[in-house]
């Protein structure tokens with residue numbers, strides 16, 4: 704199965720997928736730089752009178768609801784419609800949906816305009832979306848429950864998409880297949896944007912590799928391995944230094960590193 708992950712990385716590097724992102728103002732630059740670093744081509748386009756057409760030109764669409772404004776809300780409905788019409792993968796990061804009820808209402812409405820290919824959130828967000836009691840604090844998950852796999856599988860079946868819950872161990876499920884990604888570093892929780900960047904990478908991989916499950920696993924493994932390397936090269940103490948190293952290390956993840964250090968449990 705690891706060969707599929709290196710296949711996905713090679714496909715991304717060869718195709719340089721255009722990723723149309725409508726995302727939050729806090730980490731928009733980090734998402735763009737992480738996409739460039741991995742070999743994709745980001746375009747942050749959210750004007751309501753641009754997105755319907757633009758979403759149809761992209762390799763994938765990334766919708767991150769972190770700072771969802773009224774203009775962005777109109778834009779995401781139009782963008783998912785355009786992408787769905789063309790069969791373009793749509794990746795959703797339901798930031799803070801466990802803390803802000805309006806986000807869940809928006810996600811429900813989005814389902815009437817198009818379909819999701821992947822939903823990637825932290826464990827608290829995914830459990831909240833799956834209708835389970837979830838421990839969250841704003842955009843962060845405080846949930847350490849052992850029901851993450853069940854939440855991912857049930858949400859994947861309900862929405863007919865791939866679902867990924869990030870945390871100490873990332874969970875990826877598509878209703879049938881599932882895996883656990885054991886790589887990563889706690890330093891990733893000490894900067895803002897690690898989850899957003901992980902979501903952007905999922906969109907990058909989905910824009911180049913047909914199998915959304917394999918693309919999602921490859922993206923999250925890339926993020927976690929880059930985090931491990933950044934902790935090693937930055938000294939692993941100061942978050943600002945770590946963050947700078949992280950973008951560098953995303954660009955350096957390669958087949959050999961995935962083979963050598965990837966710790967993925969296929970269930």
Ligand SMILES: Nc1ncnc2c1ncn2[C@@H]1O[C@H](COP(=O)(O)OP(=O)(O)O)[C@@H](O)[C@H]1O
Nearest residue numbers: 825843869870871887888889891897898926927
């Ligand atoms: N305790 C941890 N140990 C190792 N890696 C972690 C830990 N918590 C999160 N990560 C990694 O950090 C990234 C962001 O995950 P997470 O913090 O769950 O997202 P968010 O920032 O959306 O809350 C993911 O790549 C995840 O694997």
Ligand SMILES: Cc1ncsc1CCOP(=O)(O)O
Nearest residue numbers: 727729769842896897898899
């Ligand atoms: C702090 C914050 N507030 C709204 S969006 C955002 C960034 C969240 O980033 P991540 O989900 O990667 O922690």
Ligand SMILES: [Mg+2]
Nearest residue numbers: 798825898899
């Ligand atoms: Mg997040």
